[in-house]
Amino acid sequence: MSIKLGVPSKGRLMEKTFDWFGQRGVTLSRSGSDREYSGKVEGIEGVELVLLSAGEIPRELNAGRIHLGVTGTDLVREKLGQWDQRVEEMAELGFGHADLIIAVPQFWVDVDTMDDLDAVAAAFRARHGFRLRIATKYHRLVRDFLRERGVADYQLVDSQGATEGTVKNETAEAVADITSTGDTLRANHLKILSDGLMLKSQATLFRARRAPMRDEDRRVLAELEERLGID
Ligand SMILES: Nc1ncnc2c1ncn2[C@@H]1O[C@H](COP(=O)(O)OP(=O)(O)OP(=O)(O)O)[C@@H](O)[C@H]1O
Ligand SMILES: O=P(O)(O)OC[C@H]1O[C@H](OP(=O)(O)OP(=O)(O)O)[C@H](O)[C@@H]1O
Incomplete structure (x- = not known):
């Protein structure tokens, strides 16, 4: 057995994760060809990438x-209900x-807040006979957020x-998605509702609360935490 460390297999997240560990003396790298999803860990024994x-x-x-x-x-x-009981x-x-x-079309000049969206959603249903559509892949987070804000007259469209x-x-009247520079929203003539921020996300190192570990694995984990500067 060894400690298994899962890292994104491509793109910016992979490169920046490799840099972050590398700066702490743990070298992660992909082995084999560009297309082969295997990797190695150097600088500490007992950790598998x-x-x-x-x-x-x-x-x-x-x-x-x-x-x-x-x-x-x-x-x-999004993917784990009661996430904090499953991972740390x-x-x-x-x-x-x-x-x-949450973003809506820029030309909806009277819609700037979640309350405005709620009013528009009720009017939309009365006029069109179906609920206002919000496109997203974050179904759990969007439903929770809209419930907290008292917005009910909507339907989610998977995207x-x-x-x-x-x-x-x-195929939708509004969207719920992640944004970083805002370029994609602007290019598609959408504006963020002033109180429409659901979550600020960043790359994070998580530990599984339930993964089976032997004593040796616990020693490796403690050493890795020390190397990474984690209390
Ligand atoms: N434009 C962006 N700027 C910054 N972070 C982003 C951006 N797009 C996505 N992310 C973040 O990167 C992470 C991975 O996103 P996503 O699932 O879209 O990745 P992907 O590369 O498409 O991965 P997959 O292999 O699952 O398709 C998410 O946590 C997300 O918040
Ligand atoms: O605010 P911005 O800097 O413009 O970034 C936001 C975009 O980045 C992500 O898309 P991604 O590139 O992951 O493609 P996707 O549409 O396949 O999710 C996200 O879904 C937005 O579309």
């Missing part, structure tokens, strides 16, 4: 198939910042990518 899709890391932590995992806080909160946040890594927000395009394509 598992390259995974960022979106699958919460599930793998929850199942105890990996002991540690790096992914966005948004994905953990060990360190915020300071990159991968993104805000989960796993290019979500900001759904309004122009007339």
